[in-house]
Amino acid sequence: MNQKSHISALSKDIEKNILNRLETPSKPSKEDLHTSIDDKRDHLYMVFGKRTNRKAKETFILNALWQMIHWAGIDDIEPVTQYFLPRTDESGKKFALQDLYFPAVRVAVECNEGFHQNPNNQKQDQERQKDISRVHASSVLFAKTNMPGYKNFVIDAEAPLQVIYQQLSDVVKEIIERRAHLIKTEQFSGWKNSADRKSDLKIKASNDIRFRIIRDICHFFDKDFKTNQRGYYTFENTHFSIWAAQLDKGLFDSDPITISFDHKTETLTSISLEEAVRQPSNKKWKNYIQIKGDDHYLIEVGENAPKKTDDFRITFVQLQDNKYHFLGVYKYRDCLRKPQQDDANPVYVNQYQRVADSITWALNADGEIDLNSLEAKNT
Numbered sequence: 001m002n003q004k005s006h007i008s009a010l011s012k013d014i015e016k017n018i019l020n021r022l023e024t025p026s027k028p029s030k031e032d033l034h035t036s037i038d039d040k041r042d043h044l045y046m047v048f049g050k051r052t053n054r055k056a057k058e059t060f061i062l063n064a065l066w067q068m069i070h071w072a073g074i075d076d077i078e079p080v081t082q083y084f085l086p087r088t089d090e091s092g093k094k095f096a097l098q099d100l101y102f103p104a105v106r107v108a109v110e111c112n113e114g115f116h117q118n119p120n121n122q123k124q125d126q127e128r129q130k131d132i133s134r135v136h137a138s139s140v141l142f143a144k145t146n147m148p149g150y151k152n153f154v155i156d157a158e159a160p161l162q163v164i165y166q167q168l169s170d171v172v173k174e175i176i177e178r179r180a181h182l183i184k185t186e187q188f189s190g191w192k193n194s195a196d197r198k199s200d201l202k203i204k205a206s207n208d209i210r211f212r213i214i215r216d217i218c219h220f221f222d223k224d225f226k227t228n229q230r231g232y233y234t235f236e237n238t239h240f241s242i243w244a245a246q247l248d249k250g251l252f253d254s255d256p257i258t259i260s261f262d263h264k265t266e267t268l269t270s271i272s273l274e275e276a277v278r279q280p281s282n283k284k285w286k287n288y289i290q291i292k293g294d295d296h297y298l299i300e301v302g303e304n305a306p307k308k309t310d311d312f313r314i315t316f317v318q319l320q321d322n323k324y325h326f327l328g329v330y331k332y333r334d335c336l337r338k339p340q341q342d343d344a345n346p347v348y349v350n351q352y353q354r355v356a357d358s359i360t361w362a363l364n365a366d367g368e369i370d371l372n373s374l375e376a377k378n379t
Contacts, residue, residue: 047081057157058111062100065168076190077104105178108152203326204358210323214244222368240374243313244324245287252288252299276301277345296354305348312376329356329376
């Protein structure tokens, strides 16, 4: 089947975009040929090339969807397969894996094969989707005020081929509409490599900038830190530092916050100061989100007082997808608790307030970030 036959099930507006692209394909720049296209190619090899064993139907559907997205003229949203989300089911399993997720537009795709038609499996699927929707709904706390809500599409892998193509067409149309909305509201962050991201000269919390590991954050700021498992790094001769924090479950002493999902509402759990102190952990530090009105804080529970209290912390937090997301620039505000004599829990509770939702910079002659040009701003 040729490319034009493949798209016959698409709606007319998408079909027009695809046919135009087939007739006048864009030519990559010389820089693209050596950088960003290779980066994306390797990522696509990884996410779409690893699902072959007993996953023939899912492999076909996900690859077909990506090709339809590509021929619709969209190359700037990152696909993530086997997207990790924390949840505990009846069997004790503590996570869920979504077949395909596009974080930039908050659209997920699940492929349902024949065994999902079993009534018992259908009930389990409904509970699973409810839990997943709850996790996605709670993630919008992190600065994305006008982001479209999470949406999941279920593709029936046992349906006739033309029905499958129509279901995939619905996904493509949703992605196009959401991407257009985010671009219009200046919230869209395209899929870019580090060099392209640096040339933007800024990052904003609303753009949901993500890094895989702490070392990638350090390299982005052109700092080759030898110890990359630490969560805090200072920049010499500046007032800025990097803070990469792993969040613990639950809000800290926050105003009641209600989230909506599956046409339902739920109030998120908030723990008290003493509960945070007593909460067991195998980590040296515990970190929580605190929200009071329009003010946004990070709470740090640990055995030491802050080493510095006058620096501006460029802050990234590890969310449900195990990636580090840029949350904003934070500054030390107060110590809410200090260890007392004969204290059963000798820990400090330090409070940091978000003072800016973006960071800007200039590039030096070598194309690297000039750390002396860093500036915290609110957008």
